[in-house]
Amino acid sequence: MTRNKRVLVTRAPEQAGELADALVAAGLEPVLVPTLTFQEVAFDDLDAALGRLDHFDWLVLVSVNAVKAFAARLEARTHVLPESIQIAVVGSATGKSVEQFLFGRRSDLFSPEPIADSLADALVARVSSSDRPSHRFLVVRAQEGREIIEQRLRAAGAEVTVASAYRTGAPEESLVALREMATSGDWPAAATFTSPSSARNLLGLLEQIGVELPESVRRIVIGPVTATALEELGTPAHAVANEPSSAALVAAVLRTLAD
Numbered sequence: 001m002t003r004n005k006r007v008l009v010t011r012a013p014e015q016a017g018e019l020a021d022a023l024v025a026a027g028l029e030p031v032l033v034p035t036l037t038f039q040e041v042a043f044d045d046l047d048a049a050l051g052r053l054d055h056f057d058w059l060v061l062v063s064v065n066a067v068k069a070f071a072a073r074l075e076a077r078t079h080v081l082p083e084s085i086q087i088a089v090v091g092s093a094t095g096k097s098v099e100q101f102l103f104g105r106r107s108d109l110f111s112p113e114p115i116a117d118s119l120a121d122a123l124v125a126r127v128s129s130s131d132r133p134s135h136r137f138l139v140v141r142a143q144e145g146r147e148i149i150e151q152r153l154r155a156a157g158a159e160v161t162v163a164s165a166y167r168t169g170a171p172e173e174s175l176v177a178l179r180e181m182a183t184s185g186d187w188p189a190a191a192t193f194t195s196p197s198s199a200r201n202l203l204g205l206l207e208q209i210g211v212e213l214p215e216s217v218r219r220i221v222i223g224p225v226t227a228t229a230l231e232e233l234g235t236p237a238h239a240v241a242n243e244p245s246s247a248a249l250v251a252a253v254l255r256t257l258a259d
Contacts, residue, residue: 005029006188007253008217010198012036015064019192019246026250031188033178035201037171038065041143043073046163049138050079056161057132060123060139060149062090062116064097069165070140071101081105090119091244114244115225116145120152127156134159143167144197146225170201175209182211190218190253193237196229203233218256222249 006029009016013034020030049056050073059081061067067089074081087107089095091114095107109126111119127135135158139150143164150160181187191213193199199221206213213219213235221227221237223244230237239256241248 004189005257006031008033008188008191010035010192010202011194012038019194019249022246022250023253026254028250028253031177033174033202035170035174035198035205036168036195038166039169041164041167043165045161046070046073046140046165047077049161049163050074050077053079053085053138054082056085056136056138058086058088058123058135058137060088060119060137061094061098062119062139062141062145062149064094065142066140066165067094067097067101073165074102088119088123090114090116115223116148117225120149123149124152124156127153127158137161138163140165142197146196168197168201170205175205178205178211179209182206182209187214187217189216189257190220192220192222192249192253193226193230194222194249196226199226199229199233199235203235218253220249220252220256 005027007023009019009030009032011019011034016032016034020032023030061070081102086109087098087105088109089098089107090111092110093114095110098105098107109122111122137153137158137160139160139162141164144167150162153160203213218238219230219235220239221230222241224240227237227240239252241252
């Protein structure tokens with residue numbers, strides 16, 4: 001393995017702990033340079049949807065951040081989530097956050113894999129196998145989030161309302177750390193990416209300071225969606241984790257650095 005054991009962690013600060021701890025446990029040195037921050041948006045669409053929650057059959061929450069933002073707005077507007085509405089989530093972590101932030105409610109449908117495409121498949125299967133004349137969905141996601149779920153549901157004949165609960169941005173303070181790396185040439189051995197946004201934002205920050213991510217920095221991604229994003233950005237991933245988890249991502253880092 002390379003002597004350089006430093007690994008760039010691009011997750012938002014409040015979400016980086018698990019991956020950083022797993023890297024340390026594997027004998028690696030995490031370098032925290034967040035490329036994501038979660039910011040508020042205008043809540044017009046979400047507030048309108050909250051005012052008619054009893055209209056919807058399904059509430060679709062695509063991430064932990066979507067759950068937190070939805071729950072906070074629900075409380076701020078003093079609305080109550082109807083017992084009749086079913087909840088669908090992307091991945092088990094989002095499901096756990098539903099129980100934590102939505103007063104113990106349990107999700108009715110988890111995606112088999114923690115990606116939006118997997119939940120879209122599961123929801124379309126529910127719609128296609130149902131005898132109900134209509135299906136009404138409220139999808140809560142990031143403002144710039146992927147549109148795969150609503151596109152697939154609409155194609156299946158469902159009525160879909162999309163409400164933005166937050167947006168992601170690139171923190172300006174990370175420019176300082178990246179500029180120092182570029183000036184010194186002391187780059188980490190690898191960089192980890194856990195979402196398309198983390199990849200786009202890192203490359204965008206580097207573009208602001210007029211440098212590119214050196215080829216010597218191995219690009220390791222958590223799953224195929226993020227790998228596709230890097231490919232489209234012209235910087236293909238060197239490795240993809242076997243499953244979308246911190247442990248699998250660290251294992252992919254170790255394999256790549258051992259080559």
